[in-house]
Amino acid sequence: MRGPAKGPRQVKPTRPLRLLPAVLLLALSACAGPGGGGDAQGAGLADPAKKDTAMRIVSSAENSSLDWKAQYAYIEDIGDGRGYTGGVIGFCSGCGDLLKVVERYARTAPGNPLEPFLPALRAVEGSASHRGLGRPFTRAWVRAAKDPAFRRAQDAERDLHYFDPAVARAEGDGLGALGQFIYFDAYVMHGAGDAPGTVGFRTMRREAMAVADPPSRGGDETAYLNAFLDARVAAIRREPSHTDTSRIDTAQRVFVREGRLDLEPPLRWKVYGDSYRLD
Template identity: 35%
Template sequence: MNRRSFLALGAAVAGWTALGACSAPSIAADPRAPGLLDPTRKHTAEAVISTFENSTTELPYAAAQRLGDGRGITAGRAGFTSGTHDLLLVVRRYEQIAGPQNPLHRYLQPLTRIDSQVADGGDGDSTKGLDGFEDAWRRASQTDPRLNQAQDAVYDDLYFRPAMDRARAIGITNALGQLALLDTGIQHGIGSGPDDLPALITETGPPAGDDPAWLRRFLEVRREHLEHPAYEETTDVWRESLPRVDTLESFIDQRQFDLATPLSWTFAGSRFNVG
């Protein structure tokens, strides 16, 4: 897997109930240093991450495909996958909101079965019982806003809130620093693995607030882990993600710590902007 190992996810979702509800506390906005707690900056950060993952600033809520990357079906705004637990959580949350008559209800059982198999060391690439899932997902996303609401809720609970909690704990208040932590958490995981966000922060050392030197060192540590990941089977895929670090470092060079718009950036040779 190139990100979000199943075990890392297990730690991140420890507070979820069987229906997919999360007990993570909400984060109060700090008007002195809003960072990504400001909706506009959060939107900008998510647009940047979407270019990393989807080559577009638009969040691909309706996307669903089989990439052949060992994680089964990849779907939705954050690349939720059937092989890493979070796609199951989205479908559960959707059912909680929309009820059992929703068009994805029939996939809950096979997703749960795959999830259990992966937890026992099985194949995360299995899509047994998921025939037609991609079309059903696309139609539901395009016609029922509750599926996209479920995606937003799971994304916030699994990735955004934990990353912001981590940023707050180490004194990172500017939007760019929080973006770097969020993007790392989405790709690497926020669990206890050797390549996960907490391990990279520990390896970087304690920050002195919003110190650009610390952020640059953190990205250097992340680059080292992408080039030489703890799990050899991820090496080729992770090295493909090195341009993510290049782009984040370019924001430091440009002193775009506030992610003020209009904002332009280059990723993997393509130019993007948010007005």
């Protein structure tokens, strides 16, 4: 499954902005095996409660909030060169996944407030342009977020291009719920494949496997997850405008160190200096 390739996500500027972009990154390319060790111990992310936990942790980094369901209405340009960022995982007008959300919404709810903006969204794909969008578009997005059909469209695109392929790949590598979440978060922030000036999930996984075998190949799960996180930190540091790795160092690395391979509570972590907990 190929999702839109993306550059690293950033914290919303409505909250303290830790990552300041210096270059324009245009995401122009598109960003099931046996169960893992975690399946023997507990449910993976296919379990609704585990999926909700994963979304809360992602939202702590994406939105500085554990309330991920409040993000359907979020829409703004965060100055990262990818146009508007909106919704539950930060779909972008520049990389095309925001367009896919609106197209899906139009198929299930024709005549909705966002449908008139489809031509403009197609025209700005691959750029940071607001041409034909602007405040009328952002107001329409907020109105649409009250519609369950629009929220379902966001969920469906998240699952199709990010959650489902990440979880399937993690299960194939023999990883439990924590590893599945780590893969999912990498998909959300970086996309599946490399984009100009960025490193995507597939490259990180390949680099991790050069260091440690995953459980599916007889390797130790903790050792492999640390190798993957090392590869992800290196990928972030290759970005000229993104240096903060707290999303890894004081969150995911903490879960690995504590041995929470089932992503079981209590979970305590920090992102960009802010503290969170799930009991």
